[in-house]
Amino acid sequence: MKAGEVSELRNTGKQIVVFYLGCVAAALLLSLGEFQGARRSFVMGAAGYADSPAMGTGGYIDNLKFGAVAFVMFFILLEYGILRLKSRGEVTWDWKDSAASFGIYIFNGLLAPLTLIYQFGLLKLVEPLAFMEINDGLIPFVATFVLAEGAYYWYHRLSHEAPLLWAIHHTHHSARTLNLSIAFRLHTLGRVVSPVAYVPMVLVGVKPEYLLAALALSLVFQFFIHTQAIGKLGFLEHSGFNTPSLHRVHHGSNDWCIDKNYGGTLMIWDSVFGTFQREIGPIDYGVTTGHYSYNPLRIMLGPLRDWWRGDFAREKVYAERAAKHRKEETG
Template identity: 45%
Template sequence: MNMKLIFAGFVILALFLEIIWSQAKKKEVFSSRESLANLGIFIGNTLLKPLSLAWKYFALGWVESFQFLSIPTNFFTIVLTFLVTEFGFYWYHRLSHEVPLLWTLHHTHHSGMKMNLSTAVRLNWIGTFLSPLIYVPFVLLGFSADLIIVSLLVNLFFQYFLHTEAVRKLGFLEGLFFNTPSAHRVHHGSNEKYIDKNYGGMLIIFDRLFGTYEPETEKVTYGVTTGFYSNNPLKLNFQPIIDYIRGNWKREKQRIKEGKSN
């Protein structure tokens, strides 16, 4: 059976179950207009998928010809590749919050004011072409480009299920090893104590190691610090870049700092 169809089936089934849960529990976790915006962004990324995937294989595959080492493929190196990919994801994700230009791309994902599984596909169209470049150093060191790409795809598939309020805190598992919906809700919060926290993909260990882990201790206010941004997919993808070029762009922590000083 086609693995893509299996993955797609899990994604659609989970979203369907979340909708049923939200209706049964009377949880206002969906906004029809925001969900349509998420769908529009998803359609754009789906249309770009053949090109973005080809770019990933081309960029990382080309770098393989310049490798310093040749790392054999076995169980140990597959696990190591997964950890290296997670490490790369953590730092690219962190830089996407801390570097204003990268924040213009990642802002798309965080501008949603609801937390549900459709939010997971709210990903900037340009960012999907830039993110693979963070893995170039690992390929040069000898890691397989194919294994890195597969590890990243598995990582992103796992992250889809983190975007939900249906799963509450997981007790002693929180902050232990794997990322959780609770930890990722914190990441999407515009609460001052939640900003720039919990960057991990599948794992939370690098947040623990580098001091960016924050548990969910207060109700999360989703979205960005400026509040509602737009439900227009084109504006969500490109307006932050335009604002950056015009010199009218700040990262979240800077906005809060300036707000306190005023």
């Protein structure tokens, strides 16, 4: 490992420690406060859920997809119609990529009951080990949402920086276009690994029900930002919330897009940790190594095979290699 990589790894480690220490401090403040409220009536009642395994990390979005497929398809078709109007009939839409995304979505749907039980069960398993107790109420829920966004930020960022995690997350970024159907293009193993990022939050007293409700709401929000149909949103681009424009940057393979904008609903953690980037030009979507496959199985398993063989690296490495090659060619 090169000296620069070691230094970057140490810096990332320090930032992660600072974040989770911040979670401890926030939990301590909340545990000392007198925040009272009906947890189930405030969060579960509003979302229409009971305290069950269905409230897994992707529970809300899964119910959205399976319980209201027509609702989701309506927005996908609406997006396509808007793009046709904006481009006067010439739409850059890869239906093969969308078909691959739906194939992955169906596969994940078949395994959803098992993954949701695992996600919910893991956090409930560590809940008795919490060394602080946070009361119920609006303020604790809002605090949970903000901190959960931070934990999501770090899991998402590591999914781009750590080769094995990138081999899993590569599935989501392998599409060469960006539209709402790409929101479903998620590797099944991501559902197995991602809850680990939230275990420290439960250990400091964050309620799993609050945490999972916050994550589910964030996933629903993220469905709507996977689009090119919506341009920049004026003052909202500076509001601290994620937007389609900011998320387009995250899906770009341009040099100025790589390793940027990891936030889910909130962009404050990108600003805090130096990965925030505005949309400043045309974006090339997909991964730096080009088109991977239209086969859902190869999209999910191919990067893992390449990683196992030692022939897989994060996007930044490929971008640096390409830049070095261009420099050598130009003399």
